Amino acid sequence: MYEGKVIKFYRERANLTQEQLGRGVCSSTHVSKIERGLTEYSGEIINLLVNRLGIDMEKELVNITTIKEKLDLWQDMIITQNSSPNEVEADLDNNQFISVSEYKTLYCLTKMLHHIKIGNKDIVKKHFKLLPKEIEERPKFEQNLYKHVLGSYYMMTENHPKALKLLKTIDFDIYTNPLVYYDLASAYHHNKSPVFAYYYAEKALNLFKQRNNFLGIIDAENLMIIQLESDNQKEFNETIERYGNLLELCDLVHAYDKKAKITHNYAYENFRKQNYAEAKKLYEQSMALKEPYSSVYLLSLEGVIRCGIEGHIVPKDVLLKYIEEGLEIAKEIKDTLYSHIMILHKHEILKQKTLYYDFLAHKALPYFKTNGYVVISQRYEKELFSHYIKTGQKEKALEMSISIMDYLDA
Numbered sequence: 001m002y003e004g005k006v007i008k009f010y011r012e013r014a015n016l017t018q019e020q021l022g023r024g025v026c027s028s029t030h031v032s033k034i035e036r037g038l039t040e041y042s043g044e045i046i047n048l049l050v051n052r053l054g055i056d057m058e059k060e061l062v063n064i065t066t067i068k069e070k071l072d073l074w075q076d077m078i079i080t081q082n083s084s085p086n087e088v089e090a091d092l093d094n095n096q097f098i099s100v101s102e103y104k105t106l107y108c109l110t111k112m113l114h115h116i117k118i119g120n121k122d123i124v125k126k127h128f129k130l131l132p133k134e135i136e137e138r139p140k141f142e143q144n145l146y147k148h149v150l151g152s153y154y155m156m157t158e159n160h161p162k163a164l165k166l167l168k169t170i171d172f173d174i175y176t177n178p179l180v181y182y183d184l185a186s187a188y189h190h191n192k193s194p195v196f197a198y199y200y201a202e203k204a205l206n207l208f209k210q211r212n213n214f215l216g217i218i219d220a221e222n223l224m225i226i227q228l229e230s231d232n233q234k235e236f237n238e239t240i241e242r243y244g245n246l247l248e249l250c251d252l253v254h255a256y257d258k259k260a261k262i263t264h265n266y267a268y269e270n271f272r273k274q275n276y277a278e279a280k281k282l283y284e285q286s287m288a289l290k291e292p293y294s295s296v297y298l299l300s301l302e303g304v305i306r307c308g309i310e311g312h313i314v315p316k317d318v319l320l321k322y323i324e325e326g327l328e329i330a331k332e333i334k335d336t337l338y339s340h341i342m343i344l345h346k347h348e349i350l351k352q353k354t355l356y357y358d359f360l361a362h363k364a365l366p367y368f369k370t371n372g373y374v375v376i377s378q379r380y381e382k383e384l385f386s387h388y389i390k391t392g393q394k395e396k397a398l399e400m401s402i403s404i405m406d407y408l409d410a
Contacts, residue, residue: 002061002064002065003034003041003046003057003061004034004035004036004037005035005037005064005097005100005101006055006057006060006061006064006097007021007031007034007035007046007049007050007053008035008100009096009097009100010053010055011031011035011053014053018031018032018035019031021049021052021053022049025045025048025049025052026045030045031049034046034049060097063095063096063097064095064097064101067092067095067097067098067101067103067107068103068106070088070091070092071092071103071106071107071110073088074088074089074092074110074114075110075113075177078110078113078114078117078179079177079178079179079211079213079216080211080213080215080216081117081213081215081216089111089114092107092111105131105132105135105138105142106142106145108127108130108131109131109142109145109146109149110145111123111127112124112127112128112149112153113145113148113149113152115127116149116152116153116156117152119156121156121157124153124156131146140171140174141174141175144170144171144174144175145175145177147166147167147169147170148167148170148175148177148179148180148183150166151163151164151166151167151170151183151184151187152183154166154372155183155186155187155190157371157372157373158190158372158373158374158375158376159372159374160187160190160191160374160375161191161374163183163187163190164184164187164188164190164191167180167183167184167187168184170184178204178207178208178211178213178216179204179216181200181201181203181204181207182200182201182204182216182219182220182223184200185197185198185199185200185201185203185204185220185223186201186223188200189223189226189227190375194227194229195227197223197226197227198224198227198228201220201223201224201227202220202224204216204219204220205217205220205221205224208220214249214253214255215253215255215258217249218246218249218250218253218255218258218262219258221242221246221249222246222258222261222262222265225239225242225243225246225265226265226269236269236273239269243262243265243266243269246262247259247262247263247266250262256289257289259289260286260289260290260296260300261286261296263282263285263286263289264282264283264286264296264299264300264303266282267279267280267281267282267283267285267286267300267303268303270282271303271306271307274310274311276307276308276310276311276313277307277311277313279303279307279311280303280304280307280308280311280313280314283300283301283303283304283307284300284304286300286303287300287301287304292329293329293332293333294329294333295333295335295337295338297329298326298329298330298335298338299338301322301325301326301329302326302338302341302342302345304322305319305322305323305326305345308322309345309348309349316349319345319349320346320349320350323342323345323346323349326338326342327339327342327343327346330342336367336371337367337368337371337373337376340359340363340364340367340368341364341376343359343364344356344359344360344364347359357384357387360380360383360384361384364380365377365380365381365384368380381400384400385397385400385401388400
């Protein structure tokens with residue numbers, strides 16, 4: 001079977017017809033049947049064809065038969081969050097038989113999932129074009145992997161309603177990847193469904209524990225903590241204890257990128273409780289663990305700015321310095337999202353209401369919506385709606401209310 005695939009691949013690369021390859025050895029019809037795996041063939045004939053093509057069949061068979069093995073390894077590395085599967089990826093990228101194997105789609109989907117998880121949006125977009133148009137004709141596992149990939153892509157682009165709608169359709173009996181439970185929990189979280197978010201995060205946690213996957217455990221535990229509303233001080237003290245345990249685990253396994261994320265979430269918990277000074281300190285600790293010229297750094301920097309604005313704990317001139325730092329980083333890394341957010345904060349701090357709402361309505365909000373930042377769009381649409389109501393702009397308020405209702409219906 002595989003010998004035929006190898007022979008066909010090298011025959012076509014050599015621009016030989018089946019008749020030319022088989023001349024003096026066997027008929028073109030026999031070559032065709034060998035290539036399609038439709039006939040028995042002698043080792044002597046195969047050796048003659050292989051010698052004519054000048055290839056090492058044993059070596060080539062290893063290349064084609066290990067594709068699935070390497071794909072399974074790569075998928076496991078994605079689950080365990082091994083950040084350096086470059087060798088496996090490179091081996092598969094350089095395997096010329098991917099394109100003629102039955103694993104072409106599986107390879108493409110695995111590569112996309114890997115790059116979604118590490119944030120390479122451009123590579124993901126490129127590979128969407130390489131997928132077969134009729135994905136429903138692929139094996140059931142690949143169909144469900146496709147849903148996971150597409151749902152994760154929607155999460156990556158912050159289109160959480162679409163992500164949730166798609167991830168819910170996955171058949172968990174066929175596709176048992178623990179990451180999909182975590183991604184589904186995350187989608188429920190972003191769609192403000194804490195009960196379902198907790199439920200699926202706990203399922204992910206149990207699967208990660210079975211694998212002794214500490215990085216997965218940290219992610220799932222973190223997501224579960226976020227779902228717990230701390231309505232009184234006792235509950236908040238329990239939240240503090242759980243965050244403390246999770247941060248200790250991060251130190252234990254040297255997961256400093258996870259520690260940065262958890263510290264940021266811990267800061268947000270304090271921000272929600274209006275503990276602005278403590279939240280600011282934690283946001284700054286999170287920033288110290290991140291690469292300064294990155295979007296995740298800007299995320300925590302914006303947290304510091306919001307603490308300063310809402311808690312009145314940072315002088316205006318210092319806030320403006322933070323914003324200028326944010327604008328400089330956003331420009332350097334070409335992050336239009338945070339560039340717009342920083343400009344909005346600047347107008348807010350300088351009490352430039354006209355400029356603020358004009359920029360929000362005509363530049364920032366259209367950008368947020370066009371690029372799929374659903375949660376951010378919702379937040380600012382509600383703010384703009386309130387502004388239109390207060391200023392008596394009824395037609396604009398009505399238009400905005402229709403847009404907000406569309407989100408609710410979705």
